[in-house]
Amino acid sequence: MIQFVKQLTNDQSRRLKAYERRVARINELETTMKALSDDEMRTYTETLKARLLDGKKVDDIAEEGFALVREASVRVLGMRHYDVQLIGGFALLEGNISEMPTGEGKTLVAALPSYVKALEGKGVHVITVNDYLARRDAEQIGKIHDFLGLTVGLNVPDIEADEKRSAYQADITYGVGTEFGFDYLRDNLVHKPEERVQRPFHFAIVDEVDSILIDEAKTPLIIAQKDRSHIRLKQLAQQIISEFEETDYEVDLESKSATFTEAGIVKIEELFAIDNLFSASHQVLYHYLVQALRANVLFELDVDYIVREDKIELIDLFTGRIMEGRSLSEGLHQALEAKEGVTITEENKTTAEITIQHYFRMYPLVGGMTGTAQTSRQEFLKTYNMDVVQVPTNRERQRVDHPDRIFMTTEQKYAAVTEKVAELHATGRPVLIGTTSIAQSEAISKHLKKKRIEHDVLNAKTVAQEADIIANAGQFGKVTIATNMAGRGTDITLDAKAKEAGGLFVIGTERHESKRVDNQLRGRSGRQGDPGATEFFVSLEDEIVKRYAAQKLERVEKKLKPSATGEVSSKDAIEIIEYAQTTIEGLGVSIRDYLFKLDDVLNEQRNIIYTIRNQAVNADADAITKNVLGMMRLALENSIDMHVSDELVPEEWPIDELKDDLRYLTMQEPTWAKDIADTRELKDALNDWMEAIIATTASRLEQDDIVLFAKESLLRAVDMKWTDHLTTMSGLKEGIGLRSYGQEDPSRQFGKEGLEIFEQTYINIARDVTTELCQLDRYFAEMAEEEV
Structure with missing residues (x-):
């Protein structure tokens, strides 16, 4: 441990000395910058952009850029960057965390790297913890950028798509981190490229980085559809749980989980006159009873949520603020509503989700600012590859x-x-x-x-x-x-x-x-x-x-x-x-690491789905053709694999069911020679029939209107099945922790079972696409009838 601390101290010392040498060169440039007129300063911005286009790196022009921003700040705001603020700027520019105590002027520090990185023309996102700070910083620091010839955008909730698009096209965009994440999810639900608002990720500066990237890391960003089913069941579940005694359930305060005891399970089975609460037919009942239990014993009024104007409003436990527009998923929010006797809203069925961790890991470079990061240095390095730089204070602390x-x-x-x-x-x-x-x-x-x-x-x-x-x-x-x-x-x-x-x-x-x-x-x-x-x-x-x-x-x-x-x-x-x-700090790190492993599984799956989806949205005819033809082949081959196997003799195969399924998929009668000896022979016998269907579809996909039809079919299937997939994966995540009692590694088991579920989801998408593309004749016949 002592050796680690010594190494850390040495690393910090070397890094700070390197920054101090760069600060000295910036100070030498101050006289030059002061001599420039306002117009010449704006021209300087264009000169730096041109040098980057000529092959120079950002680091090559950083010192001049910082010197220019410092002089602009003096002229526009009457505020001159301290040397320590320049040091903080270099730490951010390298994708590290500037640890600077409250009052050291972090907002002004962000003006330095945001300007320099914006010169590349790819956009910079400056992330704050709330709308008020985003507006304030865009207004105040934005004056510096505007003075130097750069554009500034503001991305906050509830603005029109065109305003968002304009904000993202700006050189530097200020906003709240969650809104950037929601925009990413919404961009992956559009049907036309022009409906997207974001452009490719480039560089982000995250203020209060520990709050956003660590404290909020466990809470996923979710876009959901409304589902009003099971309202009465939710009310009934709450009524039953409210009458439970402490012997009917167990609470683990460390993991914030609640489960029924044997006595509680027996009581439920007697109330509903059922033999086995855990059977598949009672899965929905069990789910809502568990959510009602969690709502009653794990969530506390005026601690985890408040009731205002007949609504449950969630409280961010780390900031003490209301989480505007946020609700709990999987029926838990409705369980809280039933508990407090307010109007039960529609349940949210997840259509898209991403964690803050995975969202910000998509940026090629992220810098962060906070007064408190050193105690979480290892977690920042492991999860985000961001080191912590402790920036000296401008004045010695007297506190x-x-x-x-x-x-x-x-x-x-x-x-x-x-x-x-x-x-x-x-x-x-x-x-x-x-x-x-x-x-x-x-x-x-x-x-x-x-x-x-x-x-x-x-x-x-x-x-x-x-x-x-x-x-x-x-x-x-x-x-x-x-x-x-x-x-x-x-x-x-x-x-x-x-x-x-x-x-x-x-x-x-x-x-x-x-x-x-x-x-x-x-x-x-x-x-x-x-x-x-x-x-x-x-x-x-x-x-x-x-x-x-x-x-x-x-x-x-x-x-x-x-x-x-x-x-x-x-x-x-x-x-x-x-x-x-x-103890709780260690547990928090473990939980975040565990959830990150679980979310990593879903993240890989999301990347595959979004890649397919974006190719379709972009109307990439070659990619659409390749994807749908591959899906057709997969769906047909899978149908055969589902119905026949070498473990059974051909006389035991459910041939009629296989024919029905192939007929359902293709709208055509499957044919093959008699006296098939094994599955390989059956596949060979069906191969010509399948390839003929795929070849017909391929020839049709040479027409633009058929490609458009395939695009919409693909998007429809992807969106529907992905929504179902997220619900299934959520259920898997909910119960996977119990696997540890069976000496299984929950995260490894989640990866294994999650892959199996995803493979089936992909097959389901392929089946939907196949049925639609094999009904083109019917589709165009109906279109012709409508035109008549």
């Missing part, structure tokens, strides 16, 4: 991070937080209280109200005022409660009196599931050398302790000697908190 204060109970913790806030508030020192849920923020608020301490509350219910509340949190006398990472991306500026009072004091009310998130909260204080302090108040009743250190606590609880206020200062208590957080 004081106090050790945790630990209490026996939650109420004792809240009482201590209230006393601390009252003590600080009496001096006028601004206080920011970070909580992990809405419920917690409201509980703290009640305590402060009893003390008559005025305060603002920022959580998923008050997100509309987010920027204003956070921006004012550093004013003298202000007390602010903020859920988790609410307000991330907005600087907290201190006024003079607040600085005199000691700066912003940040109080954490619970350790988060990741030290990174704790550090993000601490980072709200002490920006740009400002004074400040942080302190975490935790209890041995906190959720993280109950879920991940309950047994450890039980062993040492009697040795703890709390004070009259319930405070514990023993080493054992500190170790329990550390153990709980280390």
Whole structure:
């Protein structure tokens, strides 16, 4: 471990020295840039573009580009990049993560590599965590790019397709990461090339990269169709589960899973008068009962979701924000609706999905920015091949991070937080209280109200005022409660009196599931050398302790000697908190790695389907012809393989069923000689018949209108069967974890069974295409009748 740390330190040192040499050359160019007129600066942009077209690499012109952007920023915004910001820019340009504390000006840093990479003319995407920041950065930093002759686009939800297309055609496009991912999925559902909005991926800069690429990595982006089936069954499932006792189910808090016990299964079978709940005929019932159970025991109101205007709105546990327009799939969202008694909406049936991980891995180069990435360096390297560069601060940090204060109970913790806030508030020192849920923020608020301490509350219910509340949190006398990472991306500026009072004091009310998130909260204080302090108040009743250190606590609880206020200062208590957080961090990495392996299987399948689909959308006649003729051959050969085998003698073959299936596929009578001895002879005998059908189709595909028909048939079959495939794979993923109990590797088994399912999906697509192409005569006859 010591050797690894030494190596890491050496690598960082060498890299920073190389960047510093480049910064020195940029500083030498500053006089030259200052001497240029505004028009000459725009001309310089065209000169750099021309040099790239002549064969120069981006790295060759990066120093001049950075110097140009710095001078443009001075002229347009009155802001000059610090040397450390230039270092951050080089880290991004190389596809790494610039770790820069809050207040170091990451937004301005992004202007440097985004400009240089945009000169290649292939588009740059700058990703933010919310719409507000995307609009703000496009407006502010966009002025620099516009001044230098580049175009800027904004990609946010709910804008028209033409606006999106225009935004993507811009040199630099700002927007929210999820919206870029949804646009990718939508582009792979179109029927005409001109309906697409994106162009090929080139370079992305991801702000708050740890939040987007790690914290949100487990949540797939899903486009779905509405399905109103089984509404009554969902209500019935909720009614049954609400009456269950704790002995009827088991909950695993570590993996957040819930299963029925033997007693629960017997109870269900008796209620429905069925013999076997797990039989195929009861699969739908079992699925909705499991979802109702999960909704009741794993999801908590005002923690995982809120109810507003007769709707369930999901909360992002890492940001504390409402996940606008997002819903849970596979009937789980409807189970929550049934639980809370709100109107049950249509279920979402997935038609397209992709994880954030796999979406951003499609970019040839991705750079990221955050104040907290080093603790996840190995995960970034393994998953995204992105290294972390710790950029020095412009001014030395003055913030004081106090050790945790630990209490026996939650109420004792809240009482201590209230006393601390009252003590600080009496001096006028601004206080920011970070909580992990809405419920917690409201509980703290009640305590402060009893003390008559005025305060603002920022959580998923008050997100509309987010920027204003956070921006004012550093004013003298202000007390602010903020859920988790609410307000991330907005600087907290201190006024003079607040600085005199000691700066912003940040109080954490619970350790988060990741030290990174704790550090993000601490980072709200002490920006740009400002004074400040942080302190975490935790209890041995906190959720993280109950879920991940309950047994450890039980062993040492009697040795703890709390004070009259319930405070514990023993080493054992500190170790329990550390153990709980280390455990959940390790589990989080394992879960993300496991899900990544599972999603890798689906990603390979998606790439195959989307390749076929895009060839059809592009009206690539050669590719369409090759694909559909290959599918016809596959469908016909598979039909034979399904019905006959060498394990049976020819007299035992279901010949009538084979003939019926071939007749269904081709609309023609299959013929072969009698006295077939084995499958090889049968295939040889049918070969001329099959090849004649395929040859007829091939000759017809020389006509443009037939190619168009084949294109639509192919798209129709692909979309329908891919939707069914996603539902099947989701069910497989749901149950694959149980395979570990049978000493099987779940991810390997998922890959194996997923391949078998995909092969059948592909055959089903081939069968649909074959039946449509073999009915061309009927299709054109019907068209002729309609014209008459």
